[in-house]
Amino acid sequence: MNQAVPLSPFDLSLAASLVLLLALFTLPLKLGLWNRLLTAAVRTTVQLLLVGLVLKWLFESASPWWLLLVSMVMLAAAAREVVARQTKRFKGAWGFAMGSGAMLLSSFIVTIFALTVVISERPWYEPRYSIPLLGMLLGNTMNGISIGMDRLTLSAWRGRGIIETRLALGEKSGNAIGEIRKESIRSGMIPILNAMAAAGLVSLPGMMTGQILGGSPPLQAVRYQILIMFLIAAGSGFGTLFAVWLGSKRLFDGRERLRLDRLRNSTR
Amino acid sequence: MNSLSARNLTFLDLGPFNIEIAGGECAALTGPSGAGKTLLLRSIADLDSHGGEVLLGETACSSIPAHHWRSMVGFLSAESPWWRETVGEHFKGGNAGLEELGFKPSVMEWTIERLSSGERQRLGLLRLLGGEPRALLLDEPTANLDAENTARVERLVARYREENDAPVLWVCHDLTQAARVAGKTYSLDDGELRSDR
Numbered sequence: 001m002n003q004a005v006p007l008s009p010f011d012l013s014l015a016a017s018l019v020l021l022l023a024l025f026t027l028p029l030k031l032g033l034w035n036r037l038l039t040a041a042v043r044t045t046v047q048l049l050l051v052g053l054v055l056k057w058l059f060e061s062a063s064p065w066w067l068l069l070v071s072m073v074m075l076a077a078a079a080r081e082v083v084a085r086q087t088k089r090f091k092g093a094w095g096f097a098m099g100s101g102a103m104l105l106s107s108f109i110v111t112i113f114a115l116t117v118v119i120s121e122r123p124w125y126e127p128r129y130s131i132p133l134l135g136m137l138l139g140n141t142m143n144g145i146s147i148g149m150d151r152l153t154l155s156a157w158r159g160r161g162i163i164e165t166r167l168a169l170g171e172k173s174g175n176a177i178g179e180i181r182k183e184s185i186r187s188g189m190i191p192i193l194n195a196m197a198a199a200g201l202v203s204l205p206g207m208m209t210g211q212i213l214g215g216s217p218p219l220q221a222v223r224y225q226i227l228i229m230f231l232i233a234a235g236s237g238f239g240t241l242f243a244v245w246l247g248s249k250r251l252f253d254g255r256e257r258l259r260l261d262r263l264r265n266s267t268r
Numbered sequence: 269m270n271s272l273s274a275r276n277l278t279f280l281d282l283g284p285f286n287i288e289i290a291g292g293e294c295a296a297l298t299g300p301s302g303a304g305k306t307l308l309l310r311s312i313a314d315l316d317s318h319g320g321e322v323l324l325g326e327t328a329c330s331s332i333p334a335h336h337w338r339s340m341v342g343f344l345s346a347e348s349p350w351w352r353e354t355v356g357e358h359f360k361g362g363n364a365g366l367e368e369l370g371f372k373p374s375v376m377e378w379t380i381e382r383l384s385s386g387e388r389q390r391l392g393l394l395r396l397l398g399g400e401p402r403a404l405l406l407d408e409p410t411a412n413l414d415a416e417n418t419a420r421v422e423r424l425v426a427r428y429r430e431e432n433d434a435p436v437l438w439v440c441h442d443l444t445q446a447a448r449v450a451g452k453t454y455s456l457d458d459g460e461l462r463s464d465r
Binding site for chain 1: 313314315316317333334335336338339340342343344345347348349351360395396399401
């Protein structure tokens, strides 16, 4: 198998000079972006280098316990990100708990399904497969969930008068928030629907590109990409369904009262 | 017996309040704005958390599912929002009383945008009555209406009350209206609820 051409730090600094150039160009436009651009570039470099080290060590140790720990850290980071992206968040640990619960149920189950049933490498948790798979699933599920939850809480906040009027007319809480819930689920699923529709025609997905660069035959890379697309669709779809459902339950109490006091504004 | 009674009702830092409205009786609720009249109605409708108990006839609020309770004690908020395209889509029950409030049956096909605020308010009342609630909690139902339409609403509510033996709690700003529509008046001021006949 052809290996990818190894990249030296010099090659990377050539690419980095493009980012620097962009930063210089934005300076006179007063976009206020140059420092954020540079910070983001530095973060990418440091975070990816660190993760490279972690992966190298993880692939060599192959202990399932370390694997479990790393995946829990990934889950916690994703759940924290879900909360951070909400304009109106659930107070207390609820936002975090619902986000991580939904991701645990969807991403992890889908990953384990793919590892055991579809790929069936031995051992099934082989980190070389499980960590990248889980990472891609978590990343996409996190997107779906945070979009869906953001839509849910914001629409409930703005639609308070309508929801309470419907409650006052004797509708069940699930009914009164039914349309909002549907819209939220729909908007959470749109990114993966778009990605599936545009895949190959407009964009060459990152994983597939990476595999081809790494020397895999294109048709094999394509098969992996199709697998990933389906897994992501299932993972983010189920994750969004579940998170929005949990969130819409939490918006009401046992007496079907709309409880917007359970939300707070983001501090950002 | 279809009376509405609130016993030791508390909400926020207000109360305990006791209210007793017999079936077919209308009580007005007056008081300065901000005194908590709307909150009182919302608590009776169980839209806000509250202490104490509310009964309609023999049925206690806490003994049945909340949506069931709310469909029995029809609460009309001061601004009645509309969420679908046309008027008719909001009417699940009947639409009796249209003519009485000055509408033609074709109003059901109207889109919401073309409704004036007064029309919205009158139709909001009809939407509520369509569900045939056993009691009425009305929060300034004539606030946006001219004299003629105010009289129409007052007549319609009076007829509904008599025909269904329904207790009515009517929040009004206007004391002459209170005297006109209600057999007794509660006034809520500075955390105190007084009842005068």
